[in-house]
Amino acid sequence: MELTVQDSIYWIKFANERIQSEKEYLTSLDQAIGDSDHGINMARGFQQSVNKISDGSYVHVSDVFKDVAMTMMSKVGGASGPLYGTAFLRLSSAVKEKNPLDHKVFVEGLEDALNGIKQRGKANKGEKTMVDVWEPVVTLLNKNNEVTAEEIVNTAKEAMEHTKKLVATKGRASYFKEKSIGHIDPGSASSFYLFESLAKVWKSGGQA
Amino acid sequence: MNFVGIVLISHSSKIVEGIKELIRQVITDVPIEIAGGTENNEIGTSIDKIAKAIQDADQGKGVLLFYDIGSAKMNAEMAVELAETDVKLVDAPLVEGAYMAAVESGMGKSLGEIYKAMKEEF
Numbered sequence: 001m002e003l004t005v006q007d008s009i010y011w012i013k014f015a016n017e018r019i020q021s022e023k024e025y026l027t028s029l030d031q032a033i034g035d036s037d038h039g040i041n042m043a044r045g046f047q048q049s050v051n052k053i054s055d056g057s058y059v060h061v062s063d064v065f066k067d068v069a070m071t072m073m074s075k076v077g078g079a080s081g082p083l084y085g086t087a088f089l090r091l092s093s094a095v096k097e098k099n100p101l102d103h104k105v106f107v108e109g110l111e112d113a114l115n116g117i118k119q120r121g122k123a124n125k126g127e128k129t130m131v132d133v134w135e136p137v138v139t140l141l142n143k144n145n146e147v148t149a150e151e152i153v154n155t156a157k158e159a160m161e162h163t164k165k166l167v168a169t170k171g172r173a174s175y176f177k178e179k180s181i182g183h184i185d186p187g188s189a190s191s192f193y194l195f196e197s198l199a200k201v202w203k204s205g206g207q208a
Numbered sequence: 209m210n211f212v213g214i215v216l217i218s219h220s221s222k223i224v225e226g227i228k229e230l231i232r233q234v235i236t237d238v239p240i241e242i243a244g245g246t247e248n249n250e251i252g253t254s255i256d257k258i259a260k261a262i263q264d265a266d267q268g269k270g271v272l273l274f275y276d277i278g279s280a281k282m283n284a285e286m287a288v289e290l291a292e293t294d295v296k297l298v299d300a301p302l303v304e305g306a307y308m309a310a311v312e313s314g315m316g317k318s319l320g321e322i323y324k325a326m327k328e329e330f
């Protein structure tokens with residue numbers, strides 16, 4: 001699929017709606033193995049991102065992502081600020097000066113974003129972090145451009161649920177060691193909403 | 209005389225206020241800036257606060273950053289990447305590391321010298 005400026009704005013808007021309505025749930029996940037700030041932080045970051053990009057008139061998709069990145073970095077207090085900020089910043093640089101983004105360019109951008117998250121958080125797959133959702137989704141999108149919205153949602157959802165079985169070795173949850181088993185990682189949950197929202201844009205075939 | 213600056217980053221402003229107070233008892237001339245809590249002074253860290261603290265602590269001899277846990281390090285790393293001054297992030301216990309660095313800076317040592325001493329000690 002192609003991603004236009006308008007699509008990218010809808011992507012963030014959909015994600016924001018989802019995160020606003022799941023704010024309490026995200027907080028409860030973070031309460032179990034963290035510092036209970038994920039819901040509030042993500043809700044703040046996405047709301048302010050939407051406010052920011054709704055005002056702007058954009059020529060390039062990269063500028064939408066850059067504004068999202070900057071907002072995430074300065075408005076989100078927890079680890080998700082630098083992590084989502086880095087992800088969108090990498091995505092933005094990877095797709096610079098292009099509109100719309102074709103499938104290949106967009107997926108390469110997401111791959112860069114994933115690598116950014118891994119570097120920033122010094123995390124790899126299997127450590128009960130957002131990487132556990134990002135990596136399988138990027139792998140799926142990399143396979144072909146015939147991926148359906150359902151496949152994206154299913155892959156992200158399964159990946160998020162799988163974090164339940166993992167022991168946290170990164171972030172605040174790592175202090176809980178084995179006690180972290182049985183809980184979904186909050187960052188993987190917010191990442192699921194992000195990709196679920198992308199799938200929603202995907203489904204409309206760029207006619208969001 | 210100019211000194212290497214020190215920035216203390218914590219999730220809580222009270223933590224870094226306390227550490228600064230502790231150091232100020234002995235070292236009065238070294239610039240020490242704090243970046244504690246989020247923009248709204250809630251628990252967390254803010255890249256904007258860190259960036260401002262770096263600017264304020266810089267007398268031209270560079271700045272050393274000390275942090276507490278989790279997102280503090282990530283935000284500090286981002287601030288280092290964005291900073292235009294000579295900045296180094298130190299992996300050391302916040303209280304002890306910052307105290308030792310302040311003493312070293314007060315003796316007129318350079319950023320590189322203090323950083324090296326930190327690495328050896330911690």
Ligand SMILES: [Mg+2]
Pocket residue numbers: 030034035036037038078079172
């Ligand atoms: Mg948290």
